[in-house]
Amino acid sequence: MAKAKSKAKYGLPTPLILLILLTINAAVVPLLLTRYHSLGTISWLQLTPYAFYLLSLPLSWLWFHFLKFKGDPIIPAIVLTLAGLGIVMQYRMADATAPDTWSFTWLAYPIGLFSFLGITALLNKNRLSAMAKGNINWLAYLTALAVIIAMALLGRRYRGGIYMPGNINPSEIIKPLLIIFLAGFLAKRNKAFSTAVAGLPTPRLGSLLLLLTVWVVPMIIILFLKDLGLLILLNAVLVTMLYVVSRRKGYLVLGSVAVVALAVAAMTLSPHARTRLEIWQNPFSDPTGKGWQLLQSLSAMYSGGMWGSGIGAGAPQTVPIAASDFVYAAWAEEVGFFGCALLLLLLATLFIRSWRASTTATLPFAMLLGTGTTAALAFQTILNIAGVTKALPLTGIPLPFISHGGSSLVATMIMAGLLTAISEK
Structure with missing residues (x-):
């Protein structure tokens, strides 16, 4: 009995991986079926991001069990969930705008995933200590x-x-x-x-x-x-x-x-930054020009209401650059207030658990690396969402895991790997 209890202390919980799989499938499959119904075909390239994601879940489960990972399992579980939601939104944006909008995602996600898994394997306590001394x-x-x-x-x-x-x-x-x-x-x-x-x-x-x-x-x-x-x-x-x-x-x-x-x-x-400040103060000063993006973003979020229009039923194409900087507005329109609350809860849980794991690290270098990485992701989230909701001027900062952009996804997965590795005591 004691032996069985010991075995359950490492790796990722199987029910958690299955829940993530069901959640992402429930969103992606209808989008793919809708796309097939409208176009009559789906190319292998269009299926690649989804296929890689499906493979990444059992691969991650096996990897963390192979490593006998004893860190916080909630951190990698949330990372995989957020990455899945990012793929959902990129499929949605591709369907609403152009077929090749997310074409780099098929390469960015595998690179990000292998970076994430590789860092969790390489950065044990001894290597972190060696990094601190070097x-x-x-x-x-x-x-x-x-x-x-x-x-x-x-x-x-x-x-x-x-x-x-x-x-x-x-x-x-x-x-x-x-x-x-x-x-x-x-x-x-x-x-x-x-x-x-x-x-x-x-x-x-x-x-x-x-x-x-x-x-x-x-x-x-x-x-x-x-x-x-x-x-x-x-x-x-x-x-x-x-x-x-x-x-x-x-x-x-x-x-x-x-x-x-x-x-x-x-x-x-900076004239560019000054223009953003002026638009933030009064977007109606140029409602069909420089203020158009922010006004359309606010309109999309307002139309989402409490429950949203449903994934695939909104009109994200009305918001310029909705796939990257303004992806939160597209998300709010289609999943509403409660969907936004769920996304914020996932992000907040990731930041809180990462901060807690980092501040209890025994190595000062690991503690600082973890808290700095957590702060970067948290501030990035705040700057993006605050800009989209007009709480702060726009900064052009992407939303971690969700915004379109291969470079952003790879860098975010690298930082998530650092946090996962540091969480292991």
Whole structure:
């Protein structure tokens, strides 16, 4: 009896995987049948994302049992559920707009899945300890800096974002790289950033100047690239990690003021950001032009009501770029208030459990890596949904797991792999 109880402590619960499978199938199969009925055929390429997802569930179940995973099983279960909902929405957007809108998804999801599973296998406690003692943080920093410079020199601007050849959005991979850098940097200098006088943080001057010097360089380039969303996100993560390493609330207060001041300054200097601020303040100032997207988004969410029009029964094509930045509006229209509440509950549960697992990690590097990654995903969610609902100005930040974009999905799955690995005690 004791032996059976011991066996149940690792891996992913089978009923949970079956529930995820049934939930995603209930949404995807009707969309595929509707598409077949309207077109008379479905190509193998159009079935590929769904086929990969179906294979990923038993593969993940076998993988975590093979590894004898003893971390928090809810974290990978929610990750797989959210990834499935993302595929549902991309099928829905393809049906509403163009057949090839989501064509990169067939490649992005397998890459993201194998990255997710690979990281959970590779990052055990010994390897995390070795990473903390080594210079991987500086390697991550230099890689991120090289990517940012490449964006400035070789990138092309499209819909407010910077893209490299192959429609790759390099800004997505910058997030985990700079979080790894901050985790390694702060873990080695936790005492230097923990001192305070009269409740105000007074970090050692040498450590503070070094951090500011290396941090300002990529931030200036990002500001030059006019990527306000990424700029705000990364600095919010920095403030969070400074608080975690020091437990000084002064970092939260002073850091929050600094981030808001940075956002205001960026909006003042950037005409593009200033336009977004003006549209946020009054979208009716240009209702058929620059305010059209936000107004259509609000209209779509309002029409969804409590229960929504049903998946496949809405009109997401009326919202410009609904598949990426405004996917939450399309989701709200078709599943309503309760569907949105379910999505937010899944995301909140993922963030809460990831934060709890990270803050109880024994290694300072793992604790900082986990809390920084959790903060990045949480802030990204807040910035996206707040922008779509007009609570904040638009930033162009995608919704994790759900928004269309191969680069975003791969980077998000990498960060989810980090959180899953850190949850294992």
